[in-house]
Amino acid sequence: MGSYSSHVSKIEDLQGIIQETGFSKAHVCRLYDRFEGLDQNKAGQLSREDFQRIGELAVNPLGDRIINAFFPDGNQTLDFRSFIRILACFRPVTVDKSAGPNSPEPINSRSNKLRFAFQLYDQDRDGKISRDELFQVLRMMLEAQVTDDQLDSITDRTIQEADLDGDGAISFEEFRKSLENVNLEHKMSIRFLQ
Amino acid sequence: MSRCSIWIGILLFELLTRASLFAETISEPKAAARTSNDSDRWESVSSNRPESKAIQPVWKPEQEENQSVAAALKVFSLDYHHVQVPFEITLWIMLASLAKIGFHLYIKLPSIVPESCLLIIVGLIMGGIIYGVNGRSAPVMSTDIFFLYLLPPIVLDAGYFMPSRPFFENIGTILWYAVVGTMWNVFGIGLSLYGICQIESFGLKDISLLYNLLFGSLIAAVDPVAVLSVFEEIHVNEQLHILVFGESLLNDAVTVVLYKLFKTFCTMPSIGMSDVLFGIIKFFLVGLGGLLVGVTYGIIAALTTRFTENIRVIEPLFVFLYSYLSYLTAEMFQFSGIVAIIACSMSMKRYVEANISQKSHTTIKYFMKMWSSVSETLIFIFLGVSTIGDKHEWSWPYVCFTMIFCLVWRAVGVIFLTFVVNKFRVNVVTRKDQFIIAYGGLRGAICFSLVFLLPNFPQKKLFTTATIVVIFFTVFVQGMTIKPLVELLEVKRTSQAAPTVSEQIHIRFLDHLLAGIEDICGHWGQYYWKDRFENFNTKYLNKVFIREQHLSKSSIVVLYQKLEKKHAIELAEAGQLAGAPSLASLHDEHTAEVSKSPISPEQLDNIQELLIRNLYRIRQTTQSYSRHTLPQGKNSNQAKEIFLRRQESLLKDDGVLNLIQRRSICFAGESQKKGKLARSLTVGGYGGNKNNSADQSPKLPKSMSVTPQQPSITEWINEEEPENLQSSDENDINQKGNDED
Numbered sequence: 045m046g047s048y049s050s051h052v053s054k055i056e057d058l059q060g061i062i063q064e065t066g067f068s069k070a071h072v073c074r075l076y077d078r079f080e081g082l083d084q085n086k087a088g089q090l091s092r093e094d095f096q097r098i099g100e101l102a103v104n105p106l107g108d109r110i111i112n113a114f115f116p117d118g119n120q121t122l123d124f125r126s127f128i129r130i131l132a133c134f135r136p137v138t139v140d141k142s143a144g145p146n147s148p149e150p151i152n153s154r155s156n157k158l159r160f161a162f163q164l165y166d167q168d169r170d171g172k173i174s175r176d177e178l179f180q181v182l183r184m185m186l187e188a189q190v191t192d193d194q195l196d197s198i199t200d201r202t203i204q205e206a207d208l209d210g211d212g213a214i215s216f217e218e219f220r221k222s223l224e225n226v227n228l229e230h231k232m233s234i235r236f237l238q
Numbered sequence: 239m240s241r242c243s244i245w246i247g248i249l250l251f252e253l254l255t256r257a258s259l260f261a262e263t264i265s266e267p268k269a270a271a272r273t274s275n276d277s278d279r280w281e282s283v284s285s286n287r288p289e290s291k292a293i294q295p296v297w298k299p300e301q302e303e304n305q306s307v308a309a310a311l312k313v314f315s316l317d318y319h320h321v322q323v324p325f326e327i328t329l330w331i332m333l334a335s336l337a338k339i340g341f342h343l344y345i346k347l348p349s350i351v352p353e354s355c356l357l358i359i360v361g362l363i364m365g366g367i368i369y370g371v372n373g374r375s376a377p378v379m380s381t382d383i384f385f386l387y388l389l390p391p392i393v394l395d396a397g398y399f400m401p402s403r404p405f406f407e408n409i410g411t412i413l414w415y416a417v418v419g420t421m422w423n424v425f426g427i428g429l430s431l432y433g434i435c436q437i438e439s440f441g442l443k444d445i446s447l448l449y450n451l452l453f454g455s456l457i458a459a460v461d462p463v464a465v466l467s468v469f470e471e472i473h474v475n476e477q478l479h480i481l482v483f484g485e486s487l488l489n490d491a492v493t494v495v496l497y498k499l500f501k502t503f504c505t506m507p508s509i510g511m512s513d514v515l516f517g518i519i520k521f522f523l524v525g526l527g528g529l530l531v532g533v534t535y536g537i538i539a540a541l542t543t544r545f546t547e548n549i550r551v552i553e554p555l556f557v558f559l560y561s562y563l564s565y566l567t568a569e570m571f572q573f574s575g576i577v578a579i580i581a582c583s584m585s586m587k588r589y590v591e592a593n594i595s596q597k598s599h600t601t602i603k604y605f606m607k608m609w610s611s612v613s614e615t616l617i618f619i620f621l622g623v624s625t626i627g628d629k630h631e632w633s634w635p636y637v638c639f640t641m642i643f644c645l646v647w648r649a650v651g652v653i654f655l656t657f658v659v660n661k662f663r664v665n666v667v668t669r670k671d672q673f674i675i676a677y678g679g680l681r682g683a684i685c686f687s688l689v690f691l692l693p694n695f696p697q698k699k700l701f702t703t704a705t706i707v708v709i710f711f712t713v714f715v716q717g718m719t720i721k722p723l724v725e726l727l728e729v730k731r732t733s734q735a736a737p738t739v740s741e742q743i744h745i746r747f748l749d750h751l752l753a754g755i756e757d758i759c760g761h762w763g764q765y766y767w768k769d770r771f772e773n774f775n776t777k778y779l780n781k782v783f784i785r786e787q788h789l790s791k792s793s794i795v796v797l798y799q800k801l802e803k804k805h806a807i808e809l810a811e812a813g814q815l816a817g818a819p820s821l822a823s824l825h826d827e828h829t830a831e832v833s834k835s836p837i838s839p840e841q842l843d844n845i846q847e848l849l850i851r852n853l854y855r856i857r858q859t860t861q862s863y864s865r866h867t868l869p870q871g872k873n874s875n876q877a878k879e880i881f882l883r884r885q886e887s888l889l890k891d892d893g894v895l896n897l898i899q900r901r902s903i904c905f906a907g908e909s910q911k912k913g914k915l916a917r918s919l920t921v922g923g924y925g926g927n928k929n930n931s932a933d934q935s936p937k938l939p940k941s942m943s944v945t946p947q948q949p950s951i952t953e954w955i956n957e958e959e960p961e962n963l964q965s966s967d968e969n970d971i972n973q974k975g976n977d978e979d
Binding site for chain 2: 229
């Protein structure tokens with residue numbers, strides 16, 4: 045994996061990254077290795093093709109959306125800092141006693157995890173999951189097994205269940221509400237990233 | 239109270255008849271000599287039935303007749319010998335079931351004392367009576383009966399209805415506790431008891447190290463039957479439940495190996511390193527062998543159900559036959575039967591559920607629950623009966639120290655193991671959880687049977703006594719106090735929320751998301767493997783095991799269909815909903831159903847479905863208010879109009895029937911994926927279910943933003959809700975039956 049010293053020199057602002065994301069130095073270095081491994085043409089930045097090259101991601105129903113999440117605002121390249129910032133979202137939640145009450149919310153808080161998931165649904169970033177967006181996600185997840193009619197009904201029902209203010213779309217708060225019984229800290233954490 | 243007095247009356251009656259007959263048999267030596275054994279046993283088991291009194295007088299005249307006129311033709315004869323065995327078995331089961339009814343007549347009792355304790359007490363009474371009459375204890379529970387007939391139904395029930403998601407998520411922890419924890423307990427208890435035996439003043443010097451270890455191996459194992467019966471009533475959160483329960487099931491492999499190992503060692507003159515090594519190899523063999531046997535039978539069962547389309551009636555039989563075969567095969571090879579039967583039921587469940595009809599599914603569910611309930615009851619009664627006897631030898635230090643060491647080593651073991659395992663878990667096991675895990679380590683009938691299985695050596699009686707004391711202590715003391723402790727410590731209980739389609743969708747969504755992120759990290763975590771397995775399953779396994787037209791049953795779709803169907807039925811009902819009388823009868827049915835704990839998962843589903851139904855109903859009424867008459871601040875654009883119209887057309891008038899017909903194609907082979915959704919394994923049982931349902935209904939307004947006019951409607955639902963519980967499921971089954979066959 046290489047010695048840390050070589051990494052330390054390559055990674056810009058290592059301390060800043062550690063501070064911001066909460067990863068340990070070892071983790072940052074490990075993820076940097078991964079970053080470099082994905083970056084086949086040694087551009088120092090990742091492009092969409094690099095992600096699409098990951099085999100399993102191609103068969104993942106949400107593969108495209110996940111890749112898009114890494115390239116917000118129409119960017120075409122991704123540097124290491126942004127890469128690791130997004131991955132920091134999936135760190136297991138730990139109670140940080142040293143942080144004062146006014147310190148900014150850690151990246152891997154429950155709220156931020158929810159927000160990440162919400163953004164995957166909400167492609168047009170209007171702050172709401174509209175019926176169409178939900179339909180598309182369902183279509184992707186249920187593939188060819190289900191007819192369009194059924195999908196329509198399921199979509200309608202989902203919106204009905206979650207929609208509290210009756211506007212036919214799911215806002216972030218409603219999304220959060222519908223997941224309140226799910227142990228998100230557990231579900232959206234990767235142990236590897238601890 | 240009058241019912242209690244009836245029961246006491248029956249018991250006294252029993253005693254009187256027994257006493258009178260005992261006197262009679264003494265006065266007729268010839269008859270006594272001929273059939274003394276039969277008569278005594280006959281009296282002992284049948285005297286709890288009032289009808290037996292009628293038979294007795296007839297028996298005696300016949301006897302006198304026999305002695306005087308030997309050659310005369312017998313017009314009326316009695317041949318008890320002919321039916322003895324099935325008769326007695328049936329009477330024992332009858333006693334068990336009547337006892338169960340008795341407890342639930344007095345409603346408050348099950349909430350203080352768990353059923354297992356009450357059953358043991360009944361067994362003790364019966365055993366006392368039999369012993370008093372016969373002068374020896376009833377030979378009812380032999381080890382074979384227990385291991386071959388009574389234990390498999392319970393384990394099958396546990397394995398078949400095990401929620402697979404939490405089980406596999408926690409499998410590492412469960413295995414850690416089961417394997418390492420049990421070994422820790424065995425060696426800890428064995429060695430410390432050996433240390434106690436070394437002390438001169440106790441006079442136990444003659445118990446060697448090996449015997450102590452043997453004793454440790456049989457007393458250390460947590461018993462699934464006892465755990466199940468106690469935890470069923472306390473409803474702790476799912477993770478905790480699955481940890482304790484999974485551990486109690488899987489530690490069988492370790493127990494079997496260690497027990498047999500030490501038993502063999504006791505008979506061998508000397509033990510070498512190679513023997514110990516063989517022991518370790520044997521352990522892996524037992525566990526993996528059981529797993530292999532189970533999975534093999536599960537696969538065969540899944541394959542068989544693919545072809546049962548034209549003989550639906552015997553479908554349930556296959557599930558039971560294959561599971562039982564897997565158990566027996568594993569026992570034959572000296573593998574762990576429990577692991578085999580669990581592996582079999584879990585592996586076949588998915589495919590079998592997709593293939594069989596709804597009626598078969600219901601049959602399987604009810605038969606399994608019934609058998610496991612009867613088995614469990616019988617086990618506890620026999621435990622009580624077999625206790626009374628003359629095979630006890632009391633030794634204060636040994637017994638007391640056994641109990642102390644059991645508690646201490648379990649507690650220390652749990653703390654230490656949790657400390658290690660928490661480093662690898664995202665969801666840590668909290669201190670409260672640890673306490674419940676340690677305290678919930680109940681010993682039960684397995685220890686008891688194992689102690690009977692011991693060869694006859696001088697200390698066997700001592701071991702028997704110690705085992706019985708430990709079992710009684712854990713079942714009575716720990717069983718009774720665990721519920722108050724759970725409430726005192728405010729251990730996280732199960733959340734009794736209704737499953738929603740949106741939750742299901744989001745959970746699936748998160749699964750995919752996490753799998754993708756794991757791929758990006760280059761890390762093969764649990765989501766990666768789960769994803770891989772699911773892909774493999776969909777591509778290959780489903781095609782092999784599931785019948786053609788039953789493919790494509792995504793759990794989201796299944797849940798959605800179920801909920802829609804309920805709603806449709808409810809709408810149809812709403813048009814014909816009668817007044818109070820039918821509701822009252824449903825209400826009675828419901829409260830009677832409620833206290834029978836083995837059926838409780840269904841109750842939970844009923845409650846959840848009912849909540850959803852009512853949720854829907856409110857939704858519908860509010861829509862007609864909020865959408866048409868109260869325009870919101872936004873523009874009602876095209877999409878929303880279509881959305882509304884779709885809702886109305888789908889859900890109103892004869893659209894209901896269309897809905898049912900349209901969906902009927904999809905109903906074929908609808909599978910019960912409740913395991914995935916239900917948050918808790920059981921509900922009800924402790925007689926407080928009415929409270930539960932009443933507690934749930936206030937949640938309705940919280941989860942929806944109802945306009946201020948709503949409170950009146952909400953109250954109406956609060957009252958109506960418990961009554962409708964029964965009708966929905968029956969209608970569901972009928973509806974399903976019509977579509978299916």
